[in-house]
Amino acid sequence: MPDTDLLARRFEEHRPHLRAVAHRMLGSSAEADDAVQDTWLRLSRADHTTIENLPGWLTTTVGRVCLDRLRSGSARHERPVDEVTDEPAGVADPAQEAVHAESVGRALEVVLTTLGPTDRLVFVLHDMFAVSFEEIAPVVDRSVAAVRQIAVRARRRVQSRSADPLTDPGRQRRVVEAFLAASREGRFEDLVKLLDPYVVLRSDATAVAMGGRAQARGAETVAAFFNGRARGALPAYVDALPGAVVVLDGQVRLALSFTVTDRIIGIEVVADPARLAGLDLVRDPG
Structure with missing residues (x-):
């Protein structure tokens, strides 16, 4: 059990980051928590001794989980814009505070809902969390060159529509x-x-x-x-x-x-x- 306990502790160290990624992808705190839990289940079933870069593995895995949810329609990302923008600004618990600390603003969150699942994943992973195109490519089953073009397309759309100063x-x-x-x-x-x-x-x-x-x-x-x-x-x-x-x-x-x-x-x-x-x-x- 010591190995399992160590793995769990290391996962908890990365939970705020993973939740931030999932929240940006799915637009819902509850869905983000579910995606992070799914990521833990995948890690617990994986041969973690072969994972050389755990942070990178976790980030791309939670991205894949979110992409699957968006494509299947299970995520509640179709919420009306006024429902998203009217969320209370205050955050009650530390986990949500971590998400908001990493966020680039509510205006961007609304814009992200206008992107398709693949475009959103590429933009979130690369432009918000600095994941390389080489790491993203197998997640979306595209070539590195194709992922780069997806990023350009998503980036321009976000920049043209977002009022958030951090994307100016x-x-x-x-x-x-x-x-x-x-x-x-x-x-x-x-x-x-x-x-x-x-x-x-x-x-x-x-x-x-x-x-x-x-x-x-x-x-x-x-x-x-x-x-x-x-x-x-x-x-x-x-x-x-x-x-x-x-x-x-x-x-x-x-x-x-x-x-x-x-x-x-x-x-x-x-x-x-x-x-x-x-x-x-x-x-x-x-």
């Missing part, structure tokens, strides 16, 4: 510009302040060969990597996300996209020529 492209742009400036000028403490404590940096193999990090987690680790860098980075939008590009001899050699909520929660670096060709890159004239 202008505010996100200012956060990224502040990060790039701090990186160029070597202001480590400012970099840390702009990064979420659990920020994730991912780079493709070509970027790694150019001196990048395949993956790094945590504000101080990511800040240390970018400290003094970004001197040649020019502001741009990368697949509708605020970011930057590095241009040499008239060609984009590297692209950085940033996922921003209240702070930067994810950074993706792409340098592979084939992947760069598939990105929607728009230079920021400002």
